[in-house]
Amino acid sequence: MAIATSLSKPRLSEGMSRLGTESAFEVLVRARELEAAGREIIHLEIGEPDFPTAPHIVEAAAEALRAGWTHYGPPAGLPELRAAVAEDAGRRRGIAIDPSEVVITPGGKPILFFTILALIDRGDEVIYPNPGFPIYESMIDFVGGHAVPYGLREQQDFDVDAGEIIGHVTGRTRLVILNSPNNPTGGVISTEGLARLAKVLAGRELFVLSDEIYSRLIYEGEHASIAQFPGLKERTIILDGFSKTYAMTGWRLGYGIMRPDLAEKVAQLQTNATSCTASFTQIAGIAALRGDQSCVDQMREEFRRRRRVLVEGLNRVPGFRCRQPRGGFCVFPNITGTGLKSKTLADALLNEASVAALSGTAFGAGGEGYLRFSFANSLENIEKALDWVGTWAQKNL
Numbered sequence: 001m002a003i004a005t006s007l008s009k010p011r012l013s014e015g016m017s018r019l020g021t022e023s024a025f026e027v028l029v030r031a032r033e034l035e036a037a038g039r040e041i042i043h044l045e046i047g048e049p050d051f052p053t054a055p056h057i058v059e060a061a062a063e064a065l066r067a068g069w070t071h072y073g074p075p076a077g078l079p080e081l082r083a084a085v086a087e088d089a090g091r092r093r094g095i096a097i098d099p100s101e102v103v104i105t106p107g108g109k110p111i112l113f114f115t116i117l118a119l120i121d122r123g124d125e126v127i128y129p130n131p132g133f134p135i136y137e138s139m140i141d142f143v144g145g146h147a148v149p150y151g152l153r154e155q156q157d158f159d160v161d162a163g164e165i166i167g168h169v170t171g172r173t174r175l176v177i178l179n180s181p182n183n184p185t186g187g188v189i190s191t192e193g194l195a196r197l198a199k200v201l202a203g204r205e206l207f208v209l210s211d212e213i214y215s216r217l218i219y220e221g222e223h224a225s226i227a228q229f230p231g232l233k234e235r236t237i238i239l240d241g242f243s244k245t246y247a248m249t250g251w252r253l254g255y256g257i258m259r260p261d262l263a264e265k266v267a268q269l270q271t272n273a274t275s276c277t278a279s280f281t282q283i284a285g286i287a288a289l290r291g292d293q294s295c296v297d298q299m300r301e302e303f304r305r306r307r308r309v310l311v312e313g314l315n316r317v318p319g320f321r322c323r324q325p326r327g328g329f330c331v332f333p334n335i336t337g338t339g340l341k342s343k344t345l346a347d348a349l350l351n352e353a354s355v356a357a358l359s360g361t362a363f364g365a366g367g368e369g370y371l372r373f374s375f376a377n378s379l380e381n382i383e384k385a386l387d388w389v390g391t392w393a394q395k396n397l
């Protein structure tokens with residue numbers, strides 16, 4: 001019998017040709033290859049807190065496993081966690097949230113996936129930030145929606161230009177995506193910007209997906225959500241979760257907050273996709289929300305120290321110009337003064353200076369001229385990376 005030595009390419013669905021990805025993972029693979037070849041690499045490409053999950057949360061999960069939380073649960077999440085999220089998220093935003101408006105998912109990402117699947121038909125317009133989290137554009141394209149980008153400008157401290165977003169709204173707009181604090185820029189949408197947007201969007205037949213996954217990592221002022229504004233709560237899907245706030249990226253635990261009729265549909269998508277979120281991680285989520293919050297405060301204060309060191313250091317590198325991000329754990333320096341394209345510079349820093357960072361274009365065409373460095377690494381490593389980048393720049397720029 002002949003043994004096939006090569007397989008012909010599988011015939012994939014049409015949507016697959018439009019599906020994007022997160023190139024952060026590709027940079028990590030390349031960095032790991034260099035490490036395997038014996039090089040020391042400093043990882044500033046990472047998009048997750050470098051802190052361990054707090055012991056009381058880990059203990060709650062271990063206890064839950066021993067107590068038998070090892071079975072399927074309701075698709076929308078355990079009632080006690082939905083109630084804890086409703087209470088916590090509502091109190092932090094000053095709005096009343098009912099547990100029926102909460103859907104628990106494995107990470108915050110599925111909320112994005114499910115919302116777009118639930119709301120967007122071919123040709124529907126979705127307004128989204130560019131530079132922005134790459135999965136927005138990927139998912140819009142995948143379902144055949146029409147992706148309409150809006151900019152985030154350094155001169156405006158990477159706040160949104162409400163007028164630009166409003167100018168993009170047409171009769172075909174079904175969804176507007178906001179992300180504050182923003183990945184990759186660290187920009188935070190001002191309350192005035194939200195108010196201006198809310199005024200216009202409240203009267204429209206559309207939804208807002210408000211990605212607030214970094215809402216507890218803000219360095220100046222308080223977090224505000226567009227859902228707080230009159231007429232917007234019933235039009236907003238809030239995406240948030242445990243990954244960044246409680247350093248729980250690998251646990252896969254997040255949630256969406258939306259009107260109950262939409263929550264039912266999103267839970268139905270979850271039934272089809274994953275059945276439910278792991279039960280013992282949800283018990284740990286209750287411990288996270290109801291327990292001591294000092295782990296979040298300590299992490300934020302450590303990030304604040306590192307942010308200052310990284311920004312000051314990058315501003316000393318010839319050709320770099322870096323603002324203080326207002327939230328999240330990344331900086332987004334302008335590198336146009338180097339005369340190099342973002343991707344060329346990111347590759348050179350990895351291959352020649354042993355510092356892994358992301359090209360701004362990993363976040364869409366609007367990221368050209370910028371790099372993203374994460375400060376989810378120790379002060380010691382950040383200082384070393386600055387030293388290596390500085391030495392490389394002196395030799396090469």
Ligand SMILES: Cc1ncc(COP(=O)(O)O)c(C=O)c1O
Binds near residue numbers: 047106108109241253
């Ligand atoms: C802006 C933004 N939204 C959503 C997510 C997804 O978070 P999770 O790990 O909870 O799925 C991320 C993760 O990097 C993010 O940066």
